Amino acid sequence: MNFYKRYNKAILLIVSIIIVIILVIVDLINGPVKINILEEFKNIMNSNSSNNYLSTILYDIRLPRILTAVIAGLALSVSGLLMQTLFRNPLAGPYVLGISSGAGLGVALVVLGFSAFGLNFIDIMGSGGTILAACIGSGLFMALIFAVSLKIRDAMTLLISGMLLGSAASAIINVFQFAGSEQSLKLFVIWTMGSLGSTTWPQLELMSVVIFAGVIISIFLAYPLNVWLLGDENAKASGVNVTKIRNLLLISTTLLAGSVTAFCGPLAFVGIAAPHIARMISKTSDHRFLIPFSGIVGIAMLVTADILTQLPGSGFVLPINSTTSLLGVPIVLWIVLKGKKMWL
C-alpha cells in the first residue's frame, strides 16, 4: 500500500513537471513575433548570429521573463504554503495578509524616500537595495501579522487585519508619493503594477540565489511542519522546537515573498491559490511532498498567467496581475465558500 502510494506521488510529480515544460515552451513560442525556437536556440548556442533580432527577442526578452515567472511562481507558492501552515489558516498568503504591501512599503521608502532628498536610489544601491528593502518591509509585516495571529484564532478576523495593515501601508506610501520626485514616482507606480518582464539577467541571478536560500530552508522544515499542523502544544510535546521552526519559517517566507515582490511587484493570489490546488490534487498534507509539488503548481500557474497576458492574435499585453487574479480569485472564493470544512 505504502509503495503504491509513493509510486503514485512520483507519477504526479513527473506528470506535473512535463506539464510545466510544455507550458514553458508554449510561453516561449507565444507572442506578437513568430519565432522558430529550435533554430534560434541553435543560433544562440553557436553564437553565430548574435545580432539577429529574433534571438534578441528570445534571449533578452522572453527567456528572462519566463524564467522570472518560473522562479517567482515557485517562490510565491512555497511561501504561501509555509504561511498557511504557520498560521494554520487556509486563507493565509503573501498578498492577502498584507505581506506584499509591507514589501511595497519598503520599496516605496527607498525609491520615493531617497528621491525626496534629491538622490537617485537605483544609482546608489542598485537592485540589491530594492530586494533588501522589500525583504525588510515584508519581514516586519509578517512579524506584525504573526503577532496578531497569536491573539486572533479566527481566520476571517486575521484576514481583515491583514487587509487593514495593507491599507495602512498604502496610506504611508501615498505620503511618500507626494514627497517623491516625478521620475521615482513613475518607477514606483510601474513597480506596483507587477511585471515579470522587467528583470534583467543579473537581477535574475540575484533573485535565484535569494529564492534558492528560501526554498532550502523550507525543505529543512518540511518534516517538523507536518507535526506543526497538530497545533503549537502538540508540536512542542512531540519534540518540535517551536520557536526555532517559527523563526525559520518567518525568515524563509520573507526571503521568498519579499524578493519576488521586490522584482516583480505584488503578484496577486498565486501564493494563496497554488498550495490549495496542490493539496486538492495530491490529497496529502505531507510537506515533504507538498513543498516541491506546490512549487511546481505555482510555476504552472504563473506561467499560464503569463501566457494569458499575451493572448495570441491580439496585439496588446495585459498586466500580469490581472491574469493571476483571474486565475486565483475563483479558487480563493471557493475556499471562503467552503468555510469551516476547509481544513489545512
Add this chain to the structure above:
Amino acid sequence: MTSNINTTIIANNLVTGYRKSGGFKAIPNFELNFKANEGELIALIGSNGSGKTTLLRTIAGLHPSKSGDLSICGLSPLKADRLEFAKSLSIATTELLKIAYTSVNDFVMLGRFPHSHFFGKLNSKDLQIVNMAIEETGIATKRNEQMNCLSDGERQRAIIARTLAQDTPVILLDEPTAYLDIKNKIEILNLLKSLTSKFRKTIIFSTHDLASALHLADKIWLITLDKIICKIPEQIIYDDDLAKEFNSDFMQIDKNSGNFNFIDKYNINIGLSGDYGVYNMTLNALKRIGFNVISNKSDNLNVIIEENEKLIIWKLINFNEEQIFNQLEDLILHLKIFKQK
C-alpha cells in the same frame, strides 16, 4: 511489596499557575505533591476551573511551574531537551486538529517524530510500532481514511494511537471522552485500561465523568479547594472526599456503592395507587416533575392506575374532580400545567 514497580512521575511542593497583573495566581491554589507508577490509569478530576488542564500542561512541560520539583522518568519537563522529553511523555491536548488531507495512518506516523531522523524516514521498527498502535486502538479498518472524515469516537482513537506510537512510558490525555456518547466513552476508557496493564504505561486523563472514572481508573487524583487527593477509587468514596467536593442540593454520592443519587425537590404531595406494571414508570415521571409521591392516598391529589377494557388508564382525582388519561405523557403534561398554577 512495591519494590519492582517503577515510579514514573514525582512532584514535590509543585506550584503552577498564571502570571496576573500585580502578582501570581496559583492554579491549583496550593503546593502539589503526587506521584504515579507505571501501569496506572489515573483519572484527574476536579470541578471546572480547578486546574486540571493547567496541571496536565505543567507535567508535560508546556506550562512553566513557579516552584517545586517535578520529575518525569528522571527528566525535568522544563529543563530537559524537548526531543529527549518527547520520548518519555506524550500528551494529547484539546487543541482542535484542523488537518484535512491526512490519513489516519499518516497521522499516527507523526507520533514517531521524536524517534525518527531529519526527513522522517521511518524504519521497519517504526512502522511496526505504528501498526501496533493502530491495531491496539481498534482503528485498523479506518487507517486509510482521512482524519476529517472520522466520527468523534474514531478521531479520539486515532489521537490515542498517535500518543501510543510516540512510545512513551507516560501518556497524558486532556478530556479524551468529551463529546463522546456513553458507549464510546466506556470503550475508550477500557482501551486506556488495557493499555496500562498491557504496556505498563502511566496514563493520566482528565474527565468530568465521575461514574466511569470511579469504575475504571486505578487511581483518582481529585483537585479540591485546598489539596490534591490521590487515592484508589474505593478509598476516595469511603473517605467522603468526593462527597465534599461534588455533593450539592441536587446530587449526592452514595458512600457504599459510589453511585450518584439525584435529590428531587418536592413541594406537592400526590398519592399513587394501582399497578398493572406501570407503577414505577409513573412514580419516576411524577418525581421528575417535582411531586412528592406517597403510596397511600393523599389528602387532595391522587393518581390511580386502573385497567379499563384491557387498556391501562390513569385517573387523576383532584378533590372531587376526576379526569381520565390514556397516556402517561398526557397526565404528566396536565400535572405540569396544574403545578405551575
